[in-house]
Amino acid sequence: MQIINPATEEIISTLEEDNRASLQTKFEKLKQAQPAWAGKSLRDRASILSTFNELLETEIENLAQVLTSEVGKPLQQSRNEINGASARIKWMLGNAEKYLTDEVMVDEPGLKEIIKYEPLGVVCNISAWNYPYLVGVNVFIPALLSGNAVVYKPSEYASLTGLQIEKLLKKAGIPDEIFQVAIGAKETGAALLEMNFDGYFFTGSYKTGKYIYEKVASKMVPCQLELGGKDPLYIAEDVADVANAAIGTADGAFYNNGQSCCSVERIYVHEKNYDDYLKAFVSEVQSWKSGLPTTDGVYLGSLTRKDQLIVLENQVKDALNKGAKLLCGGKAVEGKGYFFEPTILTDVTNDMLVMQEESFGPIIGIMKVKDDEEALKMMQDTDYGLTASVYTSEQSRAEKILSQLDSGSGYWNCCDRVSAALPWSGRKYSGIGATLSHQGMRAFTKPKGYHLRG
Numbered sequence: 001m002q003i004i005n006p007a008t009e010e011i012i013s014t015l016e017e018d019n020r021a022s023l024q025t026k027f028e029k030l031k032q033a034q035p036a037w038a039g040k041s042l043r044d045r046a047s048i049l050s051t052f053n054e055l056l057e058t059e060i061e062n063l064a065q066v067l068t069s070e071v072g073k074p075l076q077q078s079r080n081e082i083n084g085a086s087a088r089i090k091w092m093l094g095n096a097e098k099y100l101t102d103e104v105m106v107d108e109p110g111l112k113e114i115i116k117y118e119p120l121g122v123v124c125n126i127s128a129w130n131y132p133y134l135v136g137v138n139v140f141i142p143a144l145l146s147g148n149a150v151v152y153k154p155s156e157y158a159s160l161t162g163l164q165i166e167k168l169l170k171k172a173g174i175p176d177e178i179f180q181v182a183i184g185a186k187e188t189g190a191a192l193l194e195m196n197f198d199g200y201f202f203t204g205s206y207k208t209g210k211y212i213y214e215k216v217a218s219k220m221v222p223c224q225l226e227l228g229g230k231d232p233l234y235i236a237e238d239v240a241d242v243a244n245a246a247i248g249t250a251d252g253a254f255y256n257n258g259q260s261c262c263s264v265e266r267i268y269v270h271e272k273n274y275d276d277y278l279k280a281f282v283s284e285v286q287s288w289k290s291g292l293p294t295t296d297g298v299y300l301g302s303l304t305r306k307d308q309l310i311v312l313e314n315q316v317k318d319a320l321n322k323g324a325k326l327l328c329g330g331k332a333v334e335g336k337g338y339f340f341e342p343t344i345l346t347d348v349t350n351d352m353l354v355m356q357e358e359s360f361g362p363i364i365g366i367m368k369v370k371d372d373e374e375a376l377k378m379m380q381d382t383d384y385g386l387t388a389s390v391y392t393s394e395q396s397r398a399e400k401i402l403s404q405l406d407s408g409s410g411y412w413n414c415c416d417r418v419s420a421a422l423p424w425s426g427r428k429y430s431g432i433g434a435t436l437s438h439q440g441m442r443a444f445t446k447p448k449g450y451h452l453r454g
Contacts, residue, residue, distance in 0.1 A: 006072040007292055007302040007337045017184035020191045026180040027195055030122045030149035033177035038119045038147030045145055046093050052172035053089045067161050072302035073256055074293045085133035089141055091420035096145050099438040112452040117445035119147035121198030126189055128203040129155035130259045135203045138435040146444040153182040157304050206429040224433030228358040229261045229386030232379040235277055236392035237270040245391050246280035252416035253364045262387045264415050266355050267366045268375045274368045285342050303338040312340050312361040315354040324348045350381050385427030389415040
């Protein structure tokens, strides 16, 4: 399997893909060793993962270089991602004892009732390329903390990073037979679905997630899906600093080239603020530097996947054919690399692809609305349900709107953020289950109730 630098189109590595036989060997090794790992104390497992976290911090420059070389994000954004992953790990380590140890629910003379959190066993983590560290640690850290063994399949677009993760976990003290990486593309993923894992955890597109969910349903094991989004944002008329809101929400739409499931993908602006907001938004986007992601000051590097250029061009074409106005961008950049111009469309309607289908690129549609009621109606018009944002001076007003949206996360005067303390979950096409928070910690366990008399 060739690993291609998306910014230069150069082949930077060649890896041997796993096959069914090699995957089965890895699985059997994990299955045999997992009980001993679960038998270790939580404190011992946490100590090893704390060392892993220290290695992330120590080796961040090399890790960031590798990440940028295969996904095309600016070097500083790669550093930001690794630092963010490290912060999440620290939260998990700091809360593991609280959420993974036994809970005494009843303690009275002659009776004690306890909840024990047992590991699932051997879990399969099919991960994503856009934030391989962040979405990776959401799964394999709590899985390992809980006493599970893990097969980790990085995306074929982030395989080198997946191997770096494996190297550091082993260096920290995770036994070889407790964490194994599966290298490959679609065929490797399909082979994993045929195996008898005790849980499946996938991050990626709705289409692939739906396929995985249907494929493993008969196994009757947990299947958790962190999928895409078409995340809406509303700017109300009472926003105090419209220009600042425009700057912040532009970043929410275009950070990591818009290649994030929680990127802002649809913006609705109250007609009273529309002109001022649009002016500041366009100005901010046009101030950014695009180019090779290893160049200092670059905000927009290359897209990770070449095929996405066609998706974005089709969304632009569809929007223009239906009456949208193109303010800037709109096409792929000529020359080497998978670069796409930052694109802003106005006069959009909700029947356009750019307002309905996940873009996963540097493109945004901005629509004028007359009031909260119209904004809410437009925001509700989606098959996805990951995040939604409202900018207004009144918290109660924001919460009223957010409470009527079927999404896993709601933001007031912010967007495109994740907290380790809160559940990260989707509704409808955005997924099933939750990572992060105590819910995400316990997602890798099987609760057992003990009724103890005596």
